[in-house]
Amino acid sequence: MKLELQGITKVFGPLVANDHIDLVVEPGEIHALLGENGAGKSTLMNVLYGLYDPDDGQILLDDKPVTFEGPGDAVRAGIGMVHQHFMLVPVFTVAESVALGYEPAGPGGILDLGAARRKVEEISERFGFHVDPDALIEELPVGVQQRVEIIKALSRDARILILDEPTAVLTPQETDELIKIMGELKAAGTSIVFITHKLREVRAIADRITVIRRGKVVGEASPESTETELASLMVGRSVNLAVDKTPAELRDNELVVSDLTVLSGSTPVVDRVSFSVQGGEILAIAGVQGNGQTELAEVILGIDEAAAGSVTLDGKELLGMSVRERLRAGIGFVPEDRSTDGVVSSFSIAENLILDLYDTEPFARGVSMNLGKVAENAEFRTQEFDVRLTDIQDPISTLSGGNAQKVVLAREMSRPLRLLVASQPTRGLDVGSIEFVHKRIVAERDNGTPVVIVSTELDEVLALADRVAVMYRGRIVGIVDAREAGPAGINRDVLGLMMAGVPLEDAVQQAAGHQSTLASADAAADGKDLT
């Protein structure tokens, strides 16, 4: 099916999220929509899927204009969408999830779950998905959940499939599988719109690339373009993709984690993990989302409780201390989910800047707070961290994601640190903010602070880390020195295999024998860049 968007405009209050966007997707084409976080990609796709009503413009399917009152209309017209945050009910089974909204039912509306199950099995078999129709969604790994989403779309005969940042939660190997699936769907005549901000992916996968920036189409590109070209098109200026950093100068102060175990119910989510980080180096914890990294970070701060093991900072045992005592001991903590754990969105920017310092001098004397000092601090910190705002007394919810993250960082770095733990420090940020955050983290390391970064983005891991620990199902599969990273030693493929649980030596061997699609694309592109 041919899809055409003409002059789509979507306005939220003062913000123009989509500004007269034109886009043509030919039948059986994989069309990448490239743009950085906040460029308006998801808004555009939500318009296409009937979730938002466009303020202007029209949608044509096979050259016929259509209007969608809601997602139901879009689905009926043959559009399927796999959202970045999966639209699956955690307590449902796979069959129930696929059936939802289009339930096969008998008299009295009693569900025919047998039919739903058969449908899942049929599609699952056709594309080799290996999905059990009776499994509970919440017990499935994200990679499988994504397949359920694709089954959902296919079960409704989607002929245009929108994939919104589909690789964000996958290992490189899983990404390969997804690419294979996309190839098969394409061969079967399905058009695919593939939304991403990752440059390497579009080059490996897309037939055509449309780049949008700040709500506008800024150009089309072919998959043969170099990463640098795409990046400058996407960001609007030339960007330095690498992080400048000098070799690590190790100090004596260190964080030592040994045999640390965290339980969820009776299953270990962090399973006998040991590592150490010295002052002046960055250890990145890599791995696919949900393999225990979150819990590991939280147990270091004391939000989660450890069942066994020890965590010592400069020789002092942290376990048994309250979160407050640990913060006082010099831990800086950037939580993974900023809006849930990092800020209180109804509080002012000034209040958020003292969220974990509110009862210390000079902000409080006894139980009485000094609001003057709080405001003074806010003025100073927001300038230091280049937070763009109108008034420090505005609620922090008025800030963009990047600026809110700067507030969190500014707060955590506003006291002398003995350890910095940052989880997904740049998730959802635009390139400018990413560069800023990376710089500040490296600066903290150069100050002699041990730094632990948890990231699911291999790009980020490779850019920041001095050493990389890969976690899989609560265990550390291996720790590698990032300086050895390169085509010959520890590369993207090796880390990817480790993220799927393959031990280091095996991973090196396997990677030598087989290169992933993305890595091959890299190699090809690297060759081209040289010429």
Add this chain to the structure above:
Amino acid sequence: MSTPIVPVTAGTPVDDVPASGAVLGKISYRIPITYAVLAGAALLGLVGTMIGREGAWSQTTEFQSRYGDQWFTIPNFSVPSLLTVILLTVALLAAAVYGYLLTSGRKAVPVWLHIVVGVAFVLAFLTWAGAGKSAVIPVTSLLAGALALSVPLIFGAMSGIVCERSGIINIAIEGQLLFGAFAAAVVASLATAPYLGLVAAPIAGALIGALLAWFAVSYHVNQIIIGVVLNTLVLGLTSFFFSTLLADNSATWNARQPLGVIEIPLLSQIPIVGPVLFRQTILVYLMYATVILLQIMLFRSRWGLRTRAVGEHPKAADTVGIHVNKRRVWNTILGGAIAGLGGAFFTIGSGLAFGREMSAGNGFIALAAMILGKWNPTGALVAALLFGFSKNLGNVLSTIGSPMPSQILLMLPYVITIFAVAGLVGRVRAPAAEGIPYTK
């Protein structure tokens, strides 16, 4: 058609099974501790207070199961009080020990043990209370009264489930019960037809449900706030009319119009439970039907699947073309109707005229029953029955006279509910999107 894709765990993953020496979680001894508390209470409070009594060993407790006319009845029987109490206490202690052993061995405590402990404690308590008394313990009427007290609670809890499963918190159950009771009484009285009251009650409840849904969905007002305020509104309205119209001309506006008792042949002849369950008004049979239907529909029907989806992950429901807010509005109206029907039990269902503040906090207890029942119809049914039973136990014992002050006995159901909320159930999982207005 294509080559199957390799499973996600490519290569040779590290061992998945935790090796020996794996760390195990802390054991929660909540259940055996609760058992032990009950056993201790029986030992000190019951055995302890009896054993010193003069002639304690010769005292007996008499139980009665006769209730209305039946083809055959079990005659009254007596048990030696102290001996029975001691034996039951020993059973409780044994259950506590068994529960401890199970828990420390990381095994789940079976449901039957809960039932055994509950029954043993209640029996011990009854035997203790009736020891040496000329009055008999009326087992069947105790149960019948318990059911009667539970009916509005069960309707209320079902109402809560229908609303909350779709993501709307219904604190207004209390108001819906009261308005249902009011509408049933007034309409039945005006029309001198109790069955018309049965039609009016759900409509009145639905009206309150509609108000709740309107404010919650259209204006995004905090649902707990609207619920609390609607309760006050209904209380004010019904009390106002009660002291004006209804008081001025009670023969027309507020005459008693009881629903007739319908006896189910054969089933009502079963000893003890027969007359309790099957010699009832149509309202009680409707209650059975509501629970059964809801249990089936919630988990097996299209309506149920969509309702749960809307309550757990409304955005996901929206993306498959389900109208989230429409579903929530209709469910809240339906829930209101169910609670309204339950309210009819206070007036036409019990053969009483309407009285000020008749619902007497039942709506809130229904809410507790719903939470204790983990938002499941059968679970809420059990919780509501438990509450009704403990309440009626207090009533019965305070009339036949027990060694405990009646005020303390009447406190019992509320104490038990707190125990249950804090002790046995602990952190329960509510529908994930409960109370959060849905906007795109």
Add this chain to the structure above:
Amino acid sequence: MTESTTPAPEPTPAATSPAPEEDPRSGAAILRKIVGGDVVISFLAIIIALVIGGVLIAFADEDVADTITYVFARPTDFLGAAWTAVSDAYIAMFRGAIFDFQADTFNRAVRPITESMTFATPLILAALGVAVGFRAGLFNIGAQGQIILGGIIAAYIGFAFSLPPVLHLFLAILGGALGGALWGFIPGILKARTGANEVIVTIMLNWIAVYLIAYVLTLGKFNASGTGLRSPQVGPNAAYPPLIPDFLVPGNTFRLHWGFVVAILATVFVWWLLERSTIGFEIRAAGANPHAARTAGMSVGRITVLTLVIAGALAGLAATSQVLIDRGSLTAGVAATYGFDAITVALLGRSRPLGTFLAGLLFGALQAGGTLMQSVTSTPIDIVFVVQSVIVLLIAAPPLVRAIFRLPDPDAPPKRARAAAKEAAA
């Protein structure tokens, strides 16, 4: 929706279109803010509620009912009867709540306003407790039980001991606060330790308190009269002195006492606590986002317990204004419906201390007025519940009030400018 948060390239309509965005400081914008703002909404909500109350009064009035039978023949009779019923009721309410213009002495004429303040005292205190809970994200429905417990202890200290002036009152007040705090501590510790839902636990504790006070009134010292209905009177030193002293007015009939000053002090204290203290910072943070509060090193469990203890103590203070008065004693009805009304008061006051204080005064006035209305007209005081709840419902939904009166939304840009922006963008 991270996608939608990026600032877009600014299409400045001001530069390109003849109808630029209005200057927010312009007269029209200010007027719109006032007309659409909180104060006006609250005022209009009260008007609507009184109108609805009026309809009910007319509906239930017997004279009106008589005229309705021939409403089409002589509609003026019907309207006249309705007008009489409603205006009589509301005039009585005004006379009972604010100023009695029919009174023969000045003292009697101004007495109603002091009565309103007397009624408002326990409402304000208990509502402050509920409001503190709301700010911490806790639905404390238990003010009723907390008042009862506060009443039991305050009364006991009041009648069982004989102590010097000031000290006796002080200790009795403290006892009341402690009693309420104890009844707040229970749901607090249960929620912190086991996660037990505070709504359920506080409701159950209300009932337990009802039976507890009935039991306590049958016990030894409390039951000196032997009826089990009323405790002995509190000692004269344990009673709040009248706020308007006898030497100022001859024939003093004013009931208003120093409890009202306690309510004012409590309001100021709660304001300081919430807005200027570290405890308040914690309470607000835990209420708005408990996850972030925990990550920032706050102990949410401790905050929960502390909040409910403070809330309970405030409700306990409410009891002192009922028990520790001239010839005051403890009865089972000590809490009346103050605990439940307090929830509505706190909601109306939007959980802000000053708002709660004003809302308490309003509800106190409605109570005082309703009492007189009930005695001089046929309208029962229950109408006050209806008026109160309609006010709160409407205030919670400003768009509804604006729709009823066709008022502009102060937050939305004016239509003209929005259309211009669209044009400019095109």
